[in-house]
Structures are given as structure tokens and as C-alpha cells.
Amino acid sequence: MMTFASLVERFYAAMAAWGIPWIVPTLIVMVIVVSVVLAYISVAAMFMIWWERKISAHIQVRYGPMRVGGWHGWAQSIADGIKLLLKEDLIPAGADKVVFVLAPMVVFGATVAAYVTIPWAPGLIVRDLNIGILYMVSISSLVVVGIIMAGWSSNNKYATLGALRSAAQAVSYEVPLVLSLLGPVMIAGTMSMGKLVEAQSGRWFGVLPGWFVFPQIVAFLIYFTCALAECNRLPFDIPEAESELVAGFHVEYSGMRFAMFFLAEYANMFVVSAIATTVFLGGWHGPWIPLPGLPREVAHGLFGLVWFQVKCYFLIFVMMWLRWTLARLRVDQLMAFAWKVLLPISFANLIVTGLVLVLGKQALLYVGGIAILLLAAILLAARPAARTVRVGERT
Amino acid sequence: MDRPIPIGTTVVMERTGETMEEMYVNMGPQHPSTHGVLRLMLKLDGEYIIDCIPYIGYLHRCHEKIGENRNYTQIIPYTDRLDYLASMSMNFGYVLAVERLMGQKIPERAEYMRVILAELQRIASHLIWLGTFGLDLGNFTIFMYCFREREMILDLFESVTGQRLNYSFYRIGGMPMDFPETFLTDCQVFLTWFKPRLPEYDAIMTDNILFQKRVQGVGISPPQVAVDYGLSGPMLRACGIKWDLRRNDPYSIYDRFEFDIPVFDTCDVWARYMVRRKEMEESVKIVEQALAQLPPGEVMAKMPKTIKPPAGQIYSRAESPRGEIGFYIISDGSPKPYRYKVRSPAYVNLSALPEMLKGCLVADCVAVLGSVDIVLGEVDR
Amino acid sequence: MPKCLSARLPWFEEMTPEEILGQLKQKIGDAITQSEVKGIEVRLTVKPEQSWEVCRLVRDIGFEYLNCISGADWMTHLEVVYDLSSLQHLNKVHLRVPVDRDNSVVRTVTDIWRGANWHERECYDLFGVRFDGHPDLRRILLPEDWVGYPLRKDYTDERLVPYTEYGMEEKLAKAEGEKAAPKDAKSLQPPAPAKPATA
Numbered sequence: 002m003m004t005f006a007s008l009v010e011r012f013y014a015a016m017a018a019w020g021i022p023w024i025v026p027t028l029i030v031m032v033i034v035v036s037v038v039l040a041y042i043s044v045a046a047m048f049m050i051w052w053e054r055k056i057s058a059h060i061q062v063r064y065g066p067m068r069v070g071g072w073h074g075w076a077q078s079i080a081d082g083i084k085l086l087l088k089e090d091l092i093p094a095g096a097d098k099v100v101f102v103l104a105p106m107v108v109f110g111a112t113v114a115a116y117v118t119i120p121w122a123p124g125l126i127v128r129d130l131n132i133g134i135l136y137m138v139s140i141s142s143l144v145v146v147g148i149i150m151a152g153w154s155s156n157n158k159y160a161t162l163g164a165l166r167s168a169a170q171a172v173s174y175e176v177p178l179v180l181s182l183l184g185p186v187m188i189a190g191t192m193s194m195g196k197l198v199e200a201q202s203g204r205w206f207g208v209l210p211g212w213f214v215f216p217q218i219v220a221f222l223i224y225f226t227c228a229l230a231e232c233n234r235l236p237f238d239i240p241e242a243e244s245e246l247v248a249g250f251h252v253e254y255s256g257m258r259f260a261m262f263f264l265a266e267y268a269n270m271f272v273v274s275a276i277a278t279t280v281f282l283g284g285w286h287g288p289w290i291p292l293p294g295l296p297r298e299v300a301h302g303l304f305g306l307v308w309f310q311v312k313c314y315f316l317i318f319v320m321m322w323l324r325w326t327l328a329r330l331r332v333d334q335l336m337a338f339a340w341k342v343l344l345p346i347s348f349a350n351l352i353v354t355g356l357v358l359v360l361g362k363q364a365l366l367y368v369g370g371i372a373i374l375l376l377a378a379i380l381l382a383a384r385p386a387a388r389t390v391r392v393g394e395r396t
Numbered sequence: 397m398d399r400p401i402p403i404g405t406t407v408v409m410e411r412t413g414e415t416m417e418e419m420y421v422n423m424g425p426q427h428p429s430t431h432g433v434l435r436l437m438l439k440l441d442g443e444y445i446i447d448c449i450p451y452i453g454y455l456h457r458c459h460e461k462i463g464e465n466r467n468y469t470q471i472i473p474y475t476d477r478l479d480y481l482a483s484m485s486m487n488f489g490y491v492l493a494v495e496r497l498m499g500q501k502i503p504e505r506a507e508y509m510r511v512i513l514a515e516l517q518r519i520a521s522h523l524i525w526l527g528t529f530g531l532d533l534g535n536f537t538i539f540m541y542c543f544r545e546r547e548m549i550l551d552l553f554e555s556v557t558g559q560r561l562n563y564s565f566y567r568i569g570g571m572p573m574d575f576p577e578t579f580l581t582d583c584q585v586f587l588t589w590f591k592p593r594l595p596e597y598d599a600i601m602t603d604n605i606l607f608q609k610r611v612q613g614v615g616i617s618p619p620q621v622a623v624d625y626g627l628s629g630p631m632l633r634a635c636g637i638k639w640d641l642r643r644n645d646p647y648s649i650y651d652r653f654e655f656d657i658p659v660f661d662t663c664d665v666w667a668r669y670m671v672r673r674k675e676m677e678e679s680v681k682i683v684e685q686a687l688a689q690l691p692p693g694e695v696m697a698k699m700p701k702t703i704k705p706p707a708g709q710i711y712s713r714a715e716s717p718r719g720e721i722g723f724y725i726i727s728d729g730s731p732k733p734y735r736y737k738v739r740s741p742a743y744v745n746l747s748a749l750p751e752m753l754k755g756c757l758v759a760d761c762v763a764v765l766g767s768v769d770i771v772l773g774e775v776d777r
Numbered sequence: 778m779p780k781c782l783s784a785r786l787p788w789f790e791e792m793t794p795e796e797i798l799g800q801l802k803q804k805i806g807d808a809i810t811q812s813e814v815k816g817i818e819v820r821l822t823v824k825p826e827q828s829w830e831v832c833r834l835v836r837d838i839g840f841e842y843l844n845c846i847s848g849a850d851w852m853t854h855l856e857v858v859y860d861l862s863s864l865q866h867l868n869k870v871h872l873r874v875p876v877d878r879d880n881s882v883v884r885t886v887t888d889i890w891r892g893a894n895w896h897e898r899e900c901y902d903l904f905g906v907r908f909d910g911h912p913d914l915r916r917i918l919l920p921e922d923w924v925g926y927p928l929r930k931d932y933t934d935e936r937l938v939p940y941t942e943y944g945m946e947e948k949l950a951k952a953e954g955e956k957a958a959p960k961d962a963k964s965l966q967p968p969a970p971a972k973p974a975t976a
Contacts, residue, residue: 057536057537060537061536061537061539061540061541062540062541062544063540158419158421158422159421162421162443162758166443235534236534236606238534239759245429245758245759245761245762246758247427247428325536325537326535326537326600327534327535327604327606328530328533328534328535328601328604328606328607328610329533329534329535329606329610329759330606330609330610331609331610331757331759331760332443332757332759333757334609334610452917452918453916453917453918453919453920456918456919458927460903460928461927461928464928621891623841623842623864624890624891624892625890625891625892626842626843626844626890626892627892632864637864639864644864644867645867711844711845711860711869711871713844720844722844722845722860724845724847724858724860726849734849735847735849735850735928737845737847739844739845739847739860743895744892744895744896746895747892747894747895748891748892751891776918777918
């Protein structure tokens with residue numbers, strides 16, 4: 002099997018045969034990988050920014066960028082990027098300069114580090130760690146550290162408020178997020194990203210693809226909700242709530258430093274979508290045919306690459322769709338939602354999954370019924386005051 | 397190395413009396429949600445607002461002093477700039493005051509024109525309010541929808557007046573010219589387009605559970621407080637008080653139309669939202685009736701070349717989209733008013749803001765301020 | 778009275794402006810120096826020392842809604858004008874309180890209507906009437922370091938551009954042109970930098 006890892010091994014072996022110390026090939030591989038990942042992130046983020054502007058525009062009955070580059074303003078993000086690069090780099094006089102400068106790097110670095118374990122295609126993964134998913138979740142939550150650094154070092158009250166909100170939000174939403182990921186991990190019996198995808202190769206009842214989203218639909222919804230909060234996307238964008246905190250934690254940033262926050266936000270969107278795709282949507286799995294003139298593995302890899310991207314960008318599209326449809330939650334409602342609704346449901350999901358795994362498929366109906374009852378009870382208990390008032394009704 | 401001054405240390409405390417528990421946040425004048433150049437000093441405990449001090453006057457342009465130096469006709473363009481989102485209503489209030497002072501009757505057709513334009517203006521103003529309120533709550537899409545419809549109203553106004561924002565179209569004694577020929581059909585086309593749009597707004601705002609959660613039970617002003625502060629317009633009607641000058645102190649020809657006065661009694665942001673949302677429907681009704689009844693005839697009464705109201709004084713009020721717009725005019729019989737004073741609804745409504753904000757979160761502050769629907773041009777005059 | 782007004786205070790329907798005036802005079806007649814009924818409006822002139830009592834009384838007999846507090850400068854004296862109405866009937870009260878120009882003090886009515894707060898601040902800002910007992914009497918529309926009270930008729934400010942009637946500018950220019958050789962360069966210069974007024 003021709004995989005990325007085996008290619009690297011061959012490269013190392015060849016270098017060793019030439020008598021070159023191990024540090025040299027390692028460095029070469031690292032530099033190549035990092036440049037490829039960085040190039041991908043920049044291109045993907047610029048595409049996502051342009052795409053979001055087009056999506057938001059079409060949702061809002063307008064066109065969005067139409068001029069730069071000719072066809073539907075495709076070069077708009079490039080122009081914006083150049084503008085941001087050329088802008089003056091401002092550091093406020095009262096800011097803690099070291100922390101202020103470090104903050105965007107921490108945010109961007111944490112996001113980039115998460116790309117290490119994304120399984121792009123069969124065999125194409127930078128490092129298939131045996132705790133891949135744990136690594137990904139923990140490294141991407143380092144973003145919060147950067148946000149707090151940015152908020153605090155700006156010495157701006159709006160930024161501080163944004164950072165505090167961000168910390169509270171991250172702490173609250175990481176918990177249901179991890180719990181929701183545990184369901185598929187229990188089914189697959191592994192934390193490695195590659196093996197998680199391979200575990201989804203079968204079929205459910207011979208019809209549905211073997212994706213974990215079908216048995217774990219509750220976990221998927223919880224994960225997606227928490228992922229929105231992780232990315233600070235509407236309706237959970239309170240750390241940078243534009244109409245309240247102006248721009249939240251990055252209010253004092255400009256030029257390239259701001260662009261790094263911006264890039265990191267979109268790169269982070271891709272990361273959480275990649276996790277969802279890997280864990281719930283079957284990763285690179287999808288129909289494929291051997292291409293003429295190409296080895297079987299390469300053709301499979303190419304199709305896998307395309308399928309992975311399609312699934313990721315579909316999730317990103319849903320995130321953008323939500324952003325331009327919903328209103329923002331308030332900070333206390335946000336916390337209440339995480340602790341009172343998401344957390345109990347994800348625990349219930351975990352318990353049900355465990356029971357089914359232990360008792361076997363015969364218990365599925367039995368446990369499923371209990372689960373539905375449990376969920377209904379939790380939902381009813383969590384929102385006693387919810388009322389929907391329609392137009393025309395006197396309140 | 398320069399250390400940032402941690403919030404709440406002695407340096408800050410000496411200046412503002414701040415303690416470790418309290419934080420002062422200066423919201424505005426450059427802030428995306430203060431709807432102009434308003435400055436709010438918020439005293440926070442965490443995210444909770446303990447106190448709020450509004451600072452206004454950034455847009456003060458001596459409206460009243462200018463008014464004393466212009467003759468009665470020349471003041472009309474200045475009234476446009478009061479509430480620049482509802483210029484027609486401002487013009488209406490002003491010419492009404494002068495006409496009442498003179499005891500002037502104006503032709504039937506002019507009255508109908510005034511009502512049609514003022515009600516369309518009310519719809520346009522509420523549309524802007526709805527859109528920016530959506531922005532305040534993080535719902536960006538409703539803004540574009542509202543502006544699409546407002547644009548159509550502006551096109552109608554442009555066909556009538558040649559202007560899109562500051563119309564200066566009302567005259568003392570009538571209207572300067574008749575509607576263009578196409579206006580009546582255009583207006584009907586707009587109304588048939590607009591009516592099905594209101595349920596669309598409901599779908600994205602009113603029926604959205606996130607939106608409801610944000611606005612219900614927030615920014616409460618009980619009816620006693622509302623009357624005490626002299627709130628008017630939708631702010632008052634959101635407190636369950638059925639008070640609309642078009643109905644309760646009928647001016648012009650408002651007593652000829654059938655329309656409801658939407659009233660909600662939850663006194664919160666939600667009630668204010670619903671009142672304005674329903675008022676758009678009622679304004680559509682009025683415009684439809686007025687278009688059906690529009691009589692032919694002159695649009696301008698015979699007026700002297702120089703308008704000299706008899707010596708005397710009057711406080712005249714009318715219902716603008718934001719509430720009671722009052723003009724207090726003292727005439728000494730000369731072509732210029734001796735004293736000219738504007739009682740602007742947003743000014744009075746804004747003065748009750750600190751009362752409504754106490755105990756709210758910072759995020760609610762934006763929602764409550766949005767629900768007051770201020771136009772700083774009118775507040776600062 | 779229009780039908781749509783539900784009579785929430787039935788006794789008030791019988792009360793005409795004349796009767797209101799009568800009741801006021803009976804209760805606090807010595808404070809009222811002038812009175813007049815015009816349409817549905819009762820117009821009173823009240824001694825400044827007793828303005829608060831009159832306001833209180835007017836509020837208690839049903840005028841709970843403060844429309845506006847404005848000032849007026851009559852050269853000989855200043856005047857604070859209260860416009861009061863009700864949300865239950867159509868009658869109005871127009872209350873004028875003449876005050877001394879040099880020592881203009883009126884008792885605040887913020888404890889009767891909280892909404893009077895900003896109205897009184899505005900009146901202080903533009904006319905210099907001081908409201909005794911006001912909780913926060915600061916300038917509101919003008920900057921806090923402004924000198925003078927702009928709506929007083931004797932207010933002068935070198936920055937004020939005198940207003941000329943339409944067409945008068947050309948006439949003046951012509952007249953000047955005839956008088957002396959044109960010195961356009963000078964007249965086109967911007968006005969002198971702003972200095973605080975000393976009124």
C-alpha cells in the first residue's frame with residue numbers, strides 16, 4: 002500500500018543510505034509538509050471568505066463582490082489580503098507588546114497544528130497518531146489561550162470583555178463537544194483519525210453508508226452546535242459580538258495581525274468540519290471508480306480527497322447558512338444552553354451508546370425507547386419557560 | 397517594558413471612582429450600535445449594568461436658534477434634518493403647528509396627500525428600525541430585506557418630491573404640487589408587493605425562538621414609569637396604554653380612516669417590536685383607504701406671500717413614527733418666530749433609557765437601545 | 778370629545794377647561810397671576826415661588842403627562858413654560874412661570890415627573906434657568922465648558938454669522954463694489970479662529 006507514511010519512510014531510508022544525518026531529511030519533510038499545509042490553509046481560507054461573502058449576499062438578495070478579477074469577483078479575497086499585508090501595523094501605546102504580538106501567532110499556530118491529524122485521503126495524513134482525535138480537540142482549544150492573550154494585552158475594556166466571554170464559552174462548550182465525540186470513538190474502538198474513517202467503511206442494514214452519523218445523530222447535532230461555538234460563529238459569536246463589543250477580543254488589531262485572526266477563524270472552521278467529516282460523515286468514503294492510467298491506490302486517494310473536501314465544505318456551507326439566518330444568543334443563555342441542555346443530552350447519548358455496545362443489537366429497540374423518553378424528559382426540564390408567541394397574539 | 401494597566405487599579409480608580417467590582421465602559425460615540433453619535437457611560441458589574449449615563453449633544457446644530465432667525469417657510473427644510481429617517485412626519489408636524497397658529501384651512505386633496513406620504517414615511521421609518529434592530533441582535537439578513545422595501549418607498553417619494561431623504565415637501569397651506577400621474581398606480585403596486593413581505597419578516601425575526609429569547613422580558617418600563625417619563629409613540633403603546641395622537645387628538649383627516657392601534661402590555665423590548673411590526677400593517681391600511689378616497693382639486697390654499705401668523709403661542713403635537721413630535725412656537729406677528737422649540741419624541745424616550753437598563757446585561761443594552769428607536773438628529777437638534 | 782376615547786375617568790367628561798380653571802383658582806388662587814381659557818387649553822401664569830405647588834396640583838387633578846418644558850426670553854424676564862396634558866382626556870394646561878433674568882431660579886419638578894429631568898437640563902443649557910433641587914443640573918446639548926446661554930436674545934458670539942435675507946447678499950456686494958475698490962482677497966479669507974464667547 003502506497004501511503005504518505007511509507008513514502009516518507011522510503012525517503013528516510015534513501016537518505017540514510019547516502020550517509021546523511023537523520024536531522025536533514027526530517028527537516029526537509031517538515032518544511033515541505035508545513036508549506037503545503039500553510040498554502041492549503043491560505044488558499045482555502047481565502048476561498049471560504051469569498052464564498053461566505055457570496056453566500057451571504059445571495060441570502061440577502063444582493064450580489065456580493067462582482068468586480069475584482071472579473072468572474073463574480075473571485076479575486077476579492079486576494080485583493081483584501083494584499084491590502085491587509087500593506088496596512089500599517091499598529092500596537093496601542095497601553096498594550097502589553099510581547100503578549101499582543103504573540104496572541105495572533107498562538108491562535109494561528111494552534112489552528113495550524115490541528116491539521117496534522119486530518120485524514121485527507123486513504124493513506125494521506127501527516128501523522129496518524131493513535132490519540133488523533135484527542136490531540137485535535139485539545140490543540141484546537143489552545144485557540145482560547147490566544148484569544149485571552151489578545152483580549153487582555155490590548156488593555157481595552159471591550160477586548161477584555163470579549164476575552165472573558167470567550168473563556169467562559171470555550172470552557173462550557175468543550176465538555177459536550179468531547180462527550181459527543183466519545184460515542185463514535187466507543188463504536189470504533191480507536192482514537193486514531195485514520196482508523197476511525199476505516200471503521201466507517203461498511204454499510205448499515207446493507208443500505209445506508211456505514212457513517213457514524215446514523216447511529217450517532219444526536220451526538221452529531223451536539224458536536225455541530227458546539228463546533229459553531231468553538232469557531233465563534235453566529236449564533237454563538239458573543240466573544241466578538243460586533244454590535245455589543247465592537248469586535249471583541251481583536252478590536253485593537255489591524256493589518257496583518259488582524260488578518261491572522263481572520264485566517265485562523267476560517268482555518269478553524271475547516272478543522273471542526275474535518276473532525277465532523279472524519280468522525281461522523283465517513284471521511285474520504287464515497288463512490289469511486291479506477292481511473293485509466295493511474296494505479297488503483299492513487300485513483301482511490303484522489304476520489305477520497307475530493308469526497309473529503311465535498312463533505313467538509315458542505316458543513317462549512319451549513320455554518321455560513323446559519324450565520325446569516327439566526328440572531329445572536331445572549332451570554333447567559335449561551336451558558337445555560339451548554340450546561341442545561343447539551344451536557345445532559347450528550348451524557349444520555351453516551352450511556353445509551355455504551356448499553357447498546359454491551360448488550361448487543363437486540364437491546365437496540367429497548368434502549369432506544371428509553372433514550373427517547375429520557376431525551377424528552379431532559380428537554381422538558383431544561384426549558385420550562387419556553388413559549389412561542391405568534392404575531393397577532395396578545396401577550 | 398510597558399505593562400498594561402489592569403482594569404480596576406488605583407490609577408483608574410482615582411479618575412472615575414472605580415472599584416475592583418465595578419467597571420466603567422464607555423459605549424460610543426464611535427460604536428456600531430449607538431445609532432449615531434450617542435455616548436453611554438455604563439457602570440458594569442461583570443456583564444451586568446448597574447447604571448448608565450447617556451451623554452448627548454454631539455449632533456447639536458442650534459436648530460432652535462436657527463429657527464428664530466428664519467422666516468416660517470424657511471424653517472421647513474431644517475425640520476427635515478430633525479428626524480432624517482422620517483422627514484415627512486417632521487414637515488407635517490411643523491406645518492401643522494403653523495397652520496394651527498394661523499387658523500389656516502387647507503384643501504382636501506392636500507390633506508389626503510399629507511396623510512398618504514406621512515404613512516408611507518412611517519412604514520419606511522419602521523423598516524429602517526426593524527433592519528437596524530436585527531443588526532443589533534446579530535441578524536444581518538433582515539436588514540437587507542427591510543432596505544429593499546424601503547428603497548421602493550424612497551423611489552415613490554422621489555417621483556413625488558424629487559428627493560430621497562430630506563423632502564421639504566409640505567408647505568404651510570397645502571402641498572407645493574400634485575402627485576405625478578404614475579404615483580397612484582406605483583403606490584398600489586408597492587402595497588401589493590409589501591403586504592406579503594411582512595410574513596417574511598415574521599419568519600426570520602418574530603417566529604425565531606432565538607430572537608424571542610433575546611427580547612422577551614428585557615428592558616422593562618412599567619406603565620407608571622412610561623407616563624412619568626412622558627414616553628410616547630410605540631414606547632407608550634408597548635406599555636399597554638392605548639394612546640395614539642392620530643386617534644386620540646385627531647389632526648389632519650385621521651378621523652376618517654379605520655385603523656387599529658396596536659397595543660401590547662408586556663412593557664419589554666418584545667412589546668415594542670410587536671407594536672412597530674403591527675403598525676406597519678395599520679399604516680398600509682390607512683394608505684389604501686386614503687388612496688381610495690383621494691378627492692380631486694387644488695393642493696394649495698391661497699396664502700399670503702409672506703407668512704405672518706398672528707401674535708400668540710401654540711404647542712402643537714403630531715404622531716411621528718417615534719412618538720409625539722411637538723412644536724412650540726411663539727409668534728410676535730413678524731415673519732419670523734419669536735421662539736421656536738421642538739419637543740422631539742426620541743429625546744424624551746431616550747431620557748428613560750437608564751431606568752430601563754438597570755440590571756440588564758451588556759448585550760441587552762444594545763437591544764434596549766435599539767428598541768427605543770432613537771434618531772440622534774432629533775435628540776440633539 | 779371623540780368617541781374613541783374611552784372615558785376612564787368618568788367625572789372628567791363633565792369638566793370643561795373653565796371648570797378646571799375654577800378648581801385651580803379655588804385651591805391655589807393666590808399663585809395664579811393671569812389665566813385664560815383658549816379652546817381646550819387652560820393657560821396660566823404662575824408666580825415662580827409657587828410653581829412647584831401649582832404643578833403638583835395640576836398633576837393631581839388629572840394632568841399626568843408632561844409634554845414639554847421650554848423657555849422663552851422676553852428681554853425683561855425669562856419664562857419657563859410647562860405644557861401638560863393627559864392620556865385620558867383632551868384638555869391641556871399651559872403653564873408659564875416668569876423668572877428674573879439675572880437670578881433665574883425655579884424649583885425643579887423632577888420629583889413630580891421624572892421626565893422633566895432632561896427638559897430642565899435643556900432649559901438650563903440654553904436659557905440659564907437654574908432648577909432648584911434638580912438631581913443632575915449639567916449642560917446637555919452644548920459642551921460642558923460652553924460660555925453663555927445661546928437662546929437668550931442678548932447672546933452674542935463672534936462666530937455667529939448674521940443672517941441676510943435672500944437676494945440681499947448681491948445687493949450688499951453691489952453697494953460695496955460701488956463704494957470702494959474691490960478687495961476680494963480679504964473678504965474671501967476664512968473667519969477668525971473660534972474663541973469662546975463672553976456673553
